[in-house]
Amino acid sequence: MSESDIAAAFEDGPAFVPYLTAGDPTFESSIEYVEALERGGADVIELGLPFSEPIAEGPTIQQAIVRSLADGMTPVRFFEFVETLAVDVPLVCMTYYNLIYQYGEEEGPRPFVERAAAAGVDGLIVPDLPVEEAQPLRTACDALGVDLIFIVAPTTTDDRLDPLLEHSSGYVYVQARLGVTGARSDVSDHTSHSLDRLKGYDLPAAVGFGISTGEQAGEIVAGGADGIIVGSALVDIVADGYENDLSVEETADRLEAKANELTTGITEQGQPRSERL
Amino acid sequence: MSETFGRYGGQYVPEALMPALEELTDAYQRYVLNNEDGFMDEFRQRLETFGGRPTPLQRAEQLSERYGTEVYLKREDLVHGGAHKLNNALGQVLLAKYMGKERIIAETGAGQHGTATAMAAAHLDMPCEIYMGRTDTNRQRPNVFRMRLNNAEVTPVDIGRGTLKEAISEALRDWAHTVETTHYVIGSVVGPHPFPQLVDAFQAVISAEIRDQLRERTGALPDSVVACAGGGSNAMGTFHHFVDEEPVDLYAIEAGGSSLEVDQARGVAPNSASLTTGTEGVLHGARTRVLQDGHGQIMESHSVSAGLDYAGVGPELAHLVETGRVTPDSVGDDTALAGFHRLSQTEGIIPALETSHAIGWLEEATPEQLGERVVLTVSGRGDKDLETVLEETAERDIPAAPQMNVFSNPTTGGDGNE
Numbered sequence: 001m002s003e004s005d006i007a008a009a010f011e012d013g014p015a016f017v018p019y020l021t022a023g024d025p026t027f028e029s030s031i032e033y034v035e036a037l038e039r040g041g042a043d044v045i046e047l048g049l050p051f052s053e054p055i056a057e058g059p060t061i062q063q064a065i066v067r068s069l070a071d072g073m074t075p076v077r078f079f080e081f082v083e084t085l086a087v088d089v090p091l092v093c094m095t096y097y098n099l100i101y102q103y104g105e106e107e108g109p110r111p112f113v114e115r116a117a118a119a120g121v122d123g124l125i126v127p128d129l130p131v132e133e134a135q136p137l138r139t140a141c142d143a144l145g146v147d148l149i150f151i152v153a154p155t156t157t158d159d160r161l162d163p164l165l166e167h168s169s170g171y172v173y174v175q176a177r178l179g180v181t182g183a184r185s186d187v188s189d190h191t192s193h194s195l196d197r198l199k200g201y202d203l204p205a206a207v208g209f210g211i212s213t214g215e216q217a218g219e220i221v222a223g224g225a226d227g228i229i230v231g232s233a234l235v236d237i238v239a240d241g242y243e244n245d246l247s248v249e250e251t252a253d254r255l256e257a258k259a260n261e262l263t264t265g266i267t268e269q270g271q272p273r274s275e276r277l
Numbered sequence: 278m279s280e281t282f283g284r285y286g287g288q289y290v291p292e293a294l295m296p297a298l299e300e301l302t303d304a305y306q307r308y309v310l311n312n313e314d315g316f317m318d319e320f321r322q323r324l325e326t327f328g329g330r331p332t333p334l335q336r337a338e339q340l341s342e343r344y345g346t347e348v349y350l351k352r353e354d355l356v357h358g359g360a361h362k363l364n365n366a367l368g369q370v371l372l373a374k375y376m377g378k379e380r381i382i383a384e385t386g387a388g389q390h391g392t393a394t395a396m397a398a399a400h401l402d403m404p405c406e407i408y409m410g411r412t413d414t415n416r417q418r419p420n421v422f423r424m425r426l427n428n429a430e431v432t433p434v435d436i437g438r439g440t441l442k443e444a445i446s447e448a449l450r451d452w453a454h455t456v457e458t459t460h461y462v463i464g465s466v467v468g469p470h471p472f473p474q475l476v477d478a479f480q481a482v483i484s485a486e487i488r489d490q491l492r493e494r495t496g497a498l499p500d501s502v503v504a505c506a507g508g509g510s511n512a513m514g515t516f517h518h519f520v521d522e523e524p525v526d527l528y529a530i531e532a533g534g535s536s537l538e539v540d541q542a543r544g545v546a547p548n549s550a551s552l553t554t555g556t557e558g559v560l561h562g563a564r565t566r567v568l569q570d571g572h573g574q575i576m577e578s579h580s581v582s583a584g585l586d587y588a589g590v591g592p593e594l595a596h597l598v599e600t601g602r603v604t605p606d607s608v609g610d611d612t613a614l615a616g617f618h619r620l621s622q623t624e625g626i627i628p629a630l631e632t633s634h635a636i637g638w639l640e641e642a643t644p645e646q647l648g649e650r651v652v653l654t655v656s657g658r659g660d661k662d663l664e665t666v667l668e669e670t671a672e673r674d675i676p677a678a679p680q681m682n683v684f685s686n687p688t689t690g691g692d693g694n695e
């Protein structure tokens with residue numbers, strides 16, 4: 001089986017995987033912001049497709065979702081957004097199951113996955129879809145060559161790991177601590193425990209939830225992570241630009257600088273995955 | 278144990294919560310279904326001594342005469358706290374104790390579930406935090422005070438429109454980082470498996486008592502059973518023991534709000550009638566019928582009754598409607614307000630605005646629908662709704678409404694009453 005573009009992005013050393021909510025605060029500015037992340041060293045980019053009831057998100061990303069929805073973001077616009085982006089790295093769409101399920105005329109998740117694949121989306125993360133409910137989406141993703149990324153939580157029991165990793169492709173999202181998304185100054189020691197548990201599996205393990213500095217990113221990579229996912233710390237920069245009326249260029253520059261800091265933190269500590277296996 | 282009801286139900290939650298749902302499912306089977314450690318015995322005993330059960334089944338004399346049929350009222354307004362909500366809250370807080378949890382969280386809309394949970398938590402000596410939308414804290418202030426008096430923390434939720442939908446989302450977020458020590462007492466037959474079955478099991482006492490009380494009184498089953506439905510815990514509790522009794526017609530009355538028409542562009546449904554007008558979707562952990570726009574975004578719902586103001590409904594109720602066992606209908610704000618005044622005047626019972634929808638429906642129902650014996654559950658008492666009722670009545674022409682302007686309060690002196 002050929003390796004996906006997403007899995008390949010983890011081959012040359014630990015990957016930097018930033019997240020932004022697509023369309024926050026507007027369609028046009030958000031395009032600039034995502035492209036700035038690539039210039040700052042992103043290996044894979046996660047794009048949030050906003051849902052009105054984001055039960056897994058903390059206040060920072062909730063507000064990003066409110067701004068994006070207010071600007072008129074919809075699943076239809078989201079795919080136009082992806083098609084407008086001029087980036088070469090793999091893209092992952094992070095959204096909630098109801099939007100996937102409702103898309104298109106035909107019942108089930110396949111129309112959404114078809115459209116996503118056509119637009120250039122390489123993978124999906126669906127925070128409210130545990131493996132127990134995921135078979136229809138897994139089948140559609142397999143048929144269309146789209147990765148489906150599952151989250152391993154600190155509470156995930158050992159007997160859930162096998163089915164979870166079996167269903168996951170591209171990478172596995174290691175939730176560093178309990179709770180919702182949001183930048184924190186400390187990163188839980190759940191992380192090293194989770195990474196230890198995943199050592200026997202082939203999939204790259206990317207750690208997210210609460211990472212905001214290059215130093216933290218470096219520590220987690222030194223602890224064995226194959227990638228670092230950063231969301232709220234970047235969304236904070238978008239929010240700050242929005243609230244203080246900064247120009248799109250200035251906010252984009254700040255995002256690029258933050259991405260650079262995180263990339264540097266990762267590469268200083270990290271070795272290529274091939275040398276660690 | 279099945280996790281679904283036909284095509285509805287399931288567990289659409291973050292992975293972090295899945296182990297907690299497995300633990301809760303295990304506890305539900307052991308303690309609730311198998312009465313391990315005498316859990317159900319203790320629950321029933323506390324329902325009696327703390328909760329005031331059994332509640333009466335009362336023949337409503339004026340309504341019986343008005344509709345030419347025997348109308349019985351199941352008086353859940355007489356449960357401690359003034360609503361059926363305590364049945365579930367007491368059961369779940371007790372279950373949390375048996376499970377060794379140290380903290381209780383809950384969401385609340387009208388505040389009835391929040392006050393019931395706060396009472397149960399105080400009674401069973403558990404710390405308790407209640408999430409409540411900011412809009413609801415403003416329109417249900419007495420219930421905020423009651424929760425605080427029972428020593429519960431009340432945390433307002435500012436995101437969105439600040440009602441029940443947002444409060445549930447926020448409670449789920451809390452649970453996602455406190456799951457190891459905390460039990461989330463969900464307030465209705467909604468959410469991921471096993472919550473819909475668990476809440477139904479605790480509310481089923483309503484229909485068990487109705488069946489026994491009516492049999493003792495008349496030796497017969499009712500022809501029809503009527504309950505208001507928001508999330509559906511009152512309806513499921515009232516229907517539970519009649520679902521397998523085919524001759525008994527079951528009516529779930531939803532809030533029709535100001536209109537059943539939906540404003541797609543603004544994402545607003547001026548009603549809460551998810552059984553009558555909703556479509557299949559995934560909300561708050563379950564596949565069910567929801568009010569949503571064409572993209573799948575959940576709509577802002579509306580009802581004069583905060584307790585019915587919710588864009589989803591319990592998956593089992595959705596399933597019973599789909600199979601034709603339960604007949605859904607809706608009643609708008611005006612008819613519900615008229616029902617409120619009618620029950621207050623003719624029977625001396627001030628009902629909750631939620632209940633008032635079922636009362637209002639009696640006026641619109643056909644004699645064939647009602648049959649010879651009707652049971653209607655008075656899900657709660659209306660003290661919490663007095664301010665809303667006076668304001669809303671003043672804005673409308675409600676035939677049965679009394680004149681209130683004698684008190685010269687500007688909020689009650691609308692033109693309609695001059």
